[in-house]
Amino acid sequence: MQPHFAVPNLAVPTFAPASDAGLPLHIVTERTLEAWLSQQDAATAGWARTMGFSGAWGQVVVLPGPDGTASGALVGAGSPKSRQRQRFLLAAAAAKLPEGTYALASDLPADLSPEVECFGWLMAQYAFDRYAKNTGAKARLIAPEGVDAARVEVMAAGETFTRTLINTPAEDMGPEQLQQAVESLAEVHGATVTTVVGEDLLAQDFPLIHTVGRASDRAPRLIDMRWGSEGPTLTLVGKGVCFDTGGLNLKPGASMALMKKDMGGSANVLGLAHMIMATGLRLQLRVLIPAVENAVSGPAFRPGDILTSRKGLTVEINNTDAEGRLVLADALALAQEDTPDLLISMATLTGAARVAVGADIAPFFTDREGDAVTLASNAQDAADPVWRLPFHAPYEAMIEPGIADLDNAPSGGLAGAITAALFLRRFAGEARYMHFDVFGWCPSSLPARPKGGVGQGTRALFQALPDMLALS
Missing domain, CATH: 3.40.630.10 (Zn peptidases)
Structure with missing residues (x-):
C-alpha cells in the first residue's frame, strides 16, 4: 500500500514509528476518574486535581516529570452522552498536546472505534499551507496494537487529497x-x-x-x-x-x-x-x-x-x-x-x-x-x-x-x-x-x-x- 502521491504542497500525515518511545496517554472518563486517581502516586493525583481535570470530553492535562519535562498526559473521554455529541476524541487531544510522540496507555471506551480515533489523530495534523504558514497538530501517535496502521494512513492520504483539492x-x-x-x-x-x-x-x-x-x-x-x-x-x-x-x-x-x-x-x-x-x-x-x-x-x-x-x-x-x-x-x-x-x-x-x-x-x-x-x-x-x-x-x-x-x-x-x-x-x-x-x-x-x-x-x-x- 502506497499512501503518497505528487500533488503540490501535499504533506500526508503518518503515524510515528513503532520503535519510538512514546509518552503515555491515559484515557479517563468522568466515571472512571476517581478509580484512576486512586491508583496514582500522590504527586500525579494532586497535579490532576490542581489542574481541574474532571474527565470531561476533550480535556487534556499534561503530566510533569521530575525533570520538568512532560511524562505523559491525561485525556478526558467524558460520558456516553457527551461522546454521542462529538467525534474524534483523540484529534481533540492531539490539537492540545505539545509536540512529541505519544502512545495510548489505556483502552478507549468501548463505544469509540480505535481505527476512527487514530484516523482523527492523523487528520488533526492536516493544514492547508499552500499560500500561508499554517500548521496542524504536531503531536504524533504510535499506532496502538490491533489497528491496521497502513490502512488508516491510506484513508488519511485520501482525505488529505480531497481536502487539498477543494481548498x-x-x-x-x-x-x-x-x-x-x-x-x-x-x-x-x-x-x-x-x-x-x-x-x-x-x-x-x-x-x-x-x-x-x-x-x-x-x-x-x-x-x-x-x-x-x-x-x-x-x-x-x-x-x-x-x-x-x-x-x-x-x-x-x-x-x-x-x-x-x-x-x-x-x-x-x-x-x-x-x-x-x-x-x-x-x-x-x-x-x-x-x-x-x-x-x-x-x-x-x-x-x-x-x-x-x-x-x-x-x-x-x-x-x-x-x-x-x-x-x-x-x-x-x-x-x-x-x-x-x-x-x-x-x-x-x-x-x-x-x-x-x-x-x-x-x-x-x-x-x-x-x-x-x-x-x-x-x-x-x-x-x-x-x-x-x-x-x-x-x-x-x-x-x-x-x-x-x-x-x-x-x-x-x-x-x-x-x-x-x-x-x-x-x-x-x-x-x-x-x-x-x-x-x-x-x-x-x-x-x-x-x-x-x-x-x-x-x-x-x-x-x-x-x-x-x-x-x-
Missing part, C-alpha cells in the same frame, strides 16, 4: 489542473487516464459538458481514469465544476464566495479512488470527472435554451446555475453504457440538501434497500455520517416541463435535492445507482476537521464496498 482556489485548480491531479494519482497506482478536451467533446458526443464549459477560456473536458483488471466493476462519477459563477443566472457575490468547492464531488471520488487503489481492493475501477468552469461570456448558454444530451434526452434550461446536473448527465450516460456492477455519483449539487441535513451529513439516494442498510451501518462504524433521501417517483412530473424531456431547474423550490437526484437517475439508466449530494466544506473548525474542504461519505463507502460488491 485550492479556482485560479490554481481549473479543469486543466484537476486533470493533472488525476494523472498524478493514476501514475502512483498504475492507472490509465484519457481526457476529451474542448471541441472534441462535441465530436465524441458530450454536448452538455461542452455547453456548460464553453464560455470559459479554460477548455471543458471529460477525464476518464481506469484501474484494475479483475473483480466486479465500479464506476465513480464526480462533479468537477471548478468554479461556478451561476452563468447568465449570475450568483450574487456572497453566493460565489465558496464556489471553488463546486468541484468537491470530484475531490471526494478521487480521495475514495486512492483508498481503493492503495489497498488493492479486487475490483475494476473507473472514475469519470466532467471538469468545467461555468463562466459568463458571449458563448454562455442561456435560460430557455433546450439542449440535447448524450443519452438523447432534451433538457430545457430554466436556470444556468443548475449546471452540475448537466455535466453529470453526460458522464452518467457514458458510465451506464458499460453496465457497471455499481455506479456512484458524488456532487456538491443543491442547497436543498444543506437545508435538509446541514453541513455535517452527506445525503444519499438509492433504490436498493440492501445497499442503503449496508452503507448506513458502515457509515456509523466509520463515524462518517450519511442519511438516505428518497428517489420519490411521484416527483418525476416536476422535472418534465412538456417543451422538452427534462427541466434542469423546476420552479417552486420544493424538494430540490430529490428532483436533482431524479434528474440524474434518468441518465444512469438501469444501472445499480447511488447518488451523494455532499457539501464538501466544514464551516467552522472541529476536531480533525479544520475550517475548509472536507471529505464526506468516502470512508463510509470505502468500508461498505467489500460487502456491497461481495469482494473476496
Whole structure:
C-alpha cells in the first residue's frame, strides 16, 4: 500500500514509528476518574486535581516529570452522552498536546472505534499551507496494537487529497489542473487516464459538458481514469465544476464566495479512488470527472435554451446555475453504457440538501434497500455520517416541463435535492445507482476537521464496498 502521491504542497500525515518511545496517554472518563486517581502516586493525583481535570470530553492535562519535562498526559473521554455529541476524541487531544510522540496507555471506551480515533489523530495534523504558514497538530501517535496502521494512513492520504483539492482556489485548480491531479494519482497506482478536451467533446458526443464549459477560456473536458483488471466493476462519477459563477443566472457575490468547492464531488471520488487503489481492493475501477468552469461570456448558454444530451434526452434550461446536473448527465450516460456492477455519483449539487441535513451529513439516494442498510451501518462504524433521501417517483412530473424531456431547474423550490437526484437517475439508466449530494466544506473548525474542504461519505463507502460488491 502506497499512501503518497505528487500533488503540490501535499504533506500526508503518518503515524510515528513503532520503535519510538512514546509518552503515555491515559484515557479517563468522568466515571472512571476517581478509580484512576486512586491508583496514582500522590504527586500525579494532586497535579490532576490542581489542574481541574474532571474527565470531561476533550480535556487534556499534561503530566510533569521530575525533570520538568512532560511524562505523559491525561485525556478526558467524558460520558456516553457527551461522546454521542462529538467525534474524534483523540484529534481533540492531539490539537492540545505539545509536540512529541505519544502512545495510548489505556483502552478507549468501548463505544469509540480505535481505527476512527487514530484516523482523527492523523487528520488533526492536516493544514492547508499552500499560500500561508499554517500548521496542524504536531503531536504524533504510535499506532496502538490491533489497528491496521497502513490502512488508516491510506484513508488519511485520501482525505488529505480531497481536502487539498477543494481548498485550492479556482485560479490554481481549473479543469486543466484537476486533470493533472488525476494523472498524478493514476501514475502512483498504475492507472490509465484519457481526457476529451474542448471541441472534441462535441465530436465524441458530450454536448452538455461542452455547453456548460464553453464560455470559459479554460477548455471543458471529460477525464476518464481506469484501474484494475479483475473483480466486479465500479464506476465513480464526480462533479468537477471548478468554479461556478451561476452563468447568465449570475450568483450574487456572497453566493460565489465558496464556489471553488463546486468541484468537491470530484475531490471526494478521487480521495475514495486512492483508498481503493492503495489497498488493492479486487475490483475494476473507473472514475469519470466532467471538469468545467461555468463562466459568463458571449458563448454562455442561456435560460430557455433546450439542449440535447448524450443519452438523447432534451433538457430545457430554466436556470444556468443548475449546471452540475448537466455535466453529470453526460458522464452518467457514458458510465451506464458499460453496465457497471455499481455506479456512484458524488456532487456538491443543491442547497436543498444543506437545508435538509446541514453541513455535517452527506445525503444519499438509492433504490436498493440492501445497499442503503449496508452503507448506513458502515457509515456509523466509520463515524462518517450519511442519511438516505428518497428517489420519490411521484416527483418525476416536476422535472418534465412538456417543451422538452427534462427541466434542469423546476420552479417552486420544493424538494430540490430529490428532483436533482431524479434528474440524474434518468441518465444512469438501469444501472445499480447511488447518488451523494455532499457539501464538501466544514464551516467552522472541529476536531480533525479544520475550517475548509472536507471529505464526506468516502470512508463510509470505502468500508461498505467489500460487502456491497461481495469482494473476496
